[in-house]
Amino acid sequence: MGSGLISERIEGMDNIISLPIPDVSVVVPIKDEVESLPHLLDAIASTLQGCNLSYEIICVDDGSVDGSPQLLKEKAENRSDLKSVILRRNYGQTAAMAAGFNHATGKVIVTLDADLQNDPADIPMLLSKLDEGYDMVSGWRQKRQDKALTRLLPSKIANWLIRRITGVRIHDYGCSLKAYRAELVADMNLYGELHRFLPALAYIEGARIAEMPVRHHARKFGQSKYGLSRTFRVMMDLLTIAFMKTFLTRPMHVFGLLGLSSIFSGGAIGLYLTFVKLVFHEDIGDRPLLILAVLLLVTGVQLFCFGLLAEVLMRTYHESQGKPIYRVREVITKNIN
Structure with a gap:
């Protein structure tokens, strides 16, 4: 050295x-x-x-x-x-x-x-x-x-x-x-x-x-x-x-995926309950599935918003401190005499 x-x-x-x-x-x-x-x-x-x-x-x-x-x-x-x-x-x-x-x-x-x-x-x-x-x-x-x-x-x-x-x-x-x-x-x-x-x-x-x-x-x-x-x-x-x-540089990939999955699941359950109510005229107000559908939809929206906030925080973290999202090991160029 x-x-x-x-x-x-x-x-x-x-x-x-x-x-x-x-x-x-x-x-x-x-x-x-x-x-x-x-x-x-x-x-x-x-x-x-x-x-x-x-x-x-x-x-x-x-x-x-x-x-x-x-x-x-x-x-x-x-x-x-x-x-x-x-x-x-x-x-x-x-x-x-x-x-x-x-x-x-x-x-x-x-x-x-x-x-x-x-x-x-x-x-x-x-x-x-x-x-x-x-x-x-x-x-x-x-x-x-x-x-x-x-x-x-x-x-x-x-x-x-x-x-x-x-x-x-x-x-x-x-x-x-x-x-x-x-x-x-x-x-x-x-x-x-x-x-x-x-x-x-x-x-x-x-x-x-x-x-x-x-x-x-x-x-x-x-x-x-x-x-x-x-x-x-x-x-x-x-x-x-x-x-x-x-997920350091792409937090939306985890929060967004979980949020969309939750929203999709809650929406699917909601559509099923709507079908049961309109077609079979059954009462759905006391069904646990209704509470689950609402919970999934609310949770999904929150997770999606967390993902957006995390993206903003990551951009602030990198840009405010001038931190690149990559690390260079070496740069090799041809010497021209």
Whole structure:
């Protein structure tokens, strides 16, 4: 990886200082990991220095209460390779990762957890795979060192479900050790619990995705921040991802289809009841079918209107931010001398 230059304006000064663009930005979201941090920072630095890569480490503290913010401040004052981002309160891992992405300046961005279960020694392997032409390389913890009942089983079920719904064949969505090209990260916006669906978001952006087995160690310090309490939020975000993957630029296709189907069904039932009333002179006022016909017609009109509103919102989303509905990988032209 070659080096480049990035311009950074210093507040209150007119001159512009050119700083080298690092080859790698390592983003580490942190929540109460004060014991792990010194070991993690040394391991990351040792690995990347051994590869002769320029790098920066961006640690994002997500409302820690165990002294992690104070330690990060001390480390950042004495290390030129560390940038500490202290959030005002606990926002969640997705927000912490988004903050890290926003402060990263490297050509490649690597993410990993701060609990030492991900091994920084695997980073060069991910970078080598990325150089083969991929936009994202995701780690796969084949031999996880976690509890079988509370961590492994729910994870296997969740990964299977996510693969089925998103269509992105990644074995381990929950592994935080991933490498991305910076331009890919710039196209992805994170909300809710979407950090675990980054491969699916990358796929929506047209990224080439690879997966590699990585090492996984048992936790040495602290306690896990993950649990079954996140299940509902993950399911809601999964539905959001499934919708975005298929109907992001054409929401009318889903709402309009459902609306027209509902209107057609309600109209057909209404015509049948009208026929019964006019031809056979039967009373239809107390029939459940009449209520069903009215409900279907009203629901159909509402769904159709939702589709129109969603189309307007999508156009506003893309046009107001200048977001294209496509992503260009490369442009090839014939050179004429």
